[in-house]
Amino acid sequence: MTGILDEALGRLHGTGPEHDGWLSNHGPMAAEAMVRHGHATRVHRWLDGYTRRLEQAPRGIAPIAPEEWREPLGDPVRTGDWLAFFDRAVRTEPWPDVLARWWPRLLPGIAAGATHGVIRVGHAVRALRERESPVRVAELGQGLAYWAARWQPLAPAGRGPYRGSDPRAALDAVPRVPDQRSGIRSRLAQLADLPGWPAAAGAVPGDPDRTVPDRLAGIVTAAVRRHATHGYGNPVLLVHAATAPLAVLRTLPVLPAALHGLSLAAAWAATAAVTAAYAPPAARACTVDAEDAAAVLQRATDSGDAHAIKFADAAIEMAARHPDPRLLAAARQATALIGAG
Numbered sequence: 001m002t003g004i005l006d007e008a009l010g011r012l013h014g015t016g017p018e019h020d021g022w023l024s025n026h027g028p029m030a031a032e033a034m035v036r037h038g039h040a041t042r043v044h045r046w047l048d049g050y051t052r053r054l055e056q057a058p059r060g061i062a063p064i065a066p067e068e069w070r071e072p073l074g075d076p077v078r079t080g081d082w083l084a085f086f087d088r089a090v091r092t093e094p095w096p097d098v099l100a101r102w103w104p105r106l107l108p109g110i111a112a113g114a115t116h117g118v119i120r121v122g123h124a125v126r127a128l129r130e131r132e133s134p135v136r137v138a139e140l141g142q143g144l145a146y147w148a149a150r151w152q153p154l155a156p157a158g159r160g161p162y163r164g165s166d167p168r169a170a171l172d173a174v175p176r177v178p179d180q181r182s183g184i185r186s187r188l189a190q191l192a193d194l195p196g197w198p199a200a201a202g203a204v205p206g207d208p209d210r211t212v213p214d215r216l217a218g219i220v221t222a223a224v225r226r227h228a229t230h231g232y233g234n235p236v237l238l239v240h241a242a243t244a245p246l247a248v249l250r251t252l253p254v255l256p257a258a259l260h261g262l263s264l265a266a267a268w269a270a271t272a273a274v275t276a277a278y279a280p281p282a283a284r285a286c287t288v289d290a291e292d293a294a295a296v297l298q299r300a301t302d303s304g305d306a307h308a309i310k311f312a313d314a315a316i317e318m319a320a321r322h323p324d325p326r327l328l329a330a331a332r333q334a335t336a337l338i339g340a341g
Helices: 002-012 027-036 040-053 076-092 095-109 116-130 134-149 167-172 184-193 197-202 212-233 237-254 257-278 293-303 306-321 325-340
Strands: none
Touching (some): 002 027, 027 134, 076 134, 095 116, 095 237, 116 237, 167 257, 184 257, 212 257, 212 306, 212 325, 237 257, 306 325
């Protein structure tokens, strides 16, 4: 079954990271999640339909020199150049070395592509930790390239002696951006003038005495649970409040320990930013019952929607850490909300 993932990534290798403007290519991420949860035999049929909407990878303009990476960072016109840059990097150096060097450079721009840059990297790393292959290494390079091309920093978080709190309470305390009518870049730009944002973004929740992976898992778990009550505000975009920090969590095992604290802070800022940008002002009760993990993933896969698949993947992973029927109920409801949108 693992060979099917390599086949799928091979099919997607020549496609661009975006299509129809700003829409992200979810093919590699959804395929990896489907294979991991026992739906490998459905991947190629799913791709048959999904690839019709994709575009060819963009061509480069001019090579990016290793010492001149700062200027083209965050320039989507240079996407083709970034794809070539990272393709060369992961073919000539061990991929963990490339990742460790570029992670702290890219982390401040974690909002890249509505956080899809870091999410794609997280799926690639999970696949590589299971088994290394040339096509999986190449997929990591494409994820890093997408992140670099769409690199987008968030408004600065506050600095100070903020006390840790329960992640769910911290999410409830995140202020909402005032103009909820525009796209994500405009919404995130409003954070710079949003009262309460620096304090909320700087107050990374969780017990400071716990490990970084434990605190990250707590943030992901809280975001999954919150989708059940607030996901109706924007079922698709609010998925990323959970999947972005989960991507960081999946990457931690291959990163130097010195980068773990920075990673936790950036992951929380991403979750808080998505929450500020899209969460509705009030909660609604979850209207569905929990199912077992297999049924949840089956329902998401049947929907054909990549966001539903990835959110179910996240809920199942968190439920495996801390069994809680609310997590699987949230995934089931997310699939229904996304399908109704």
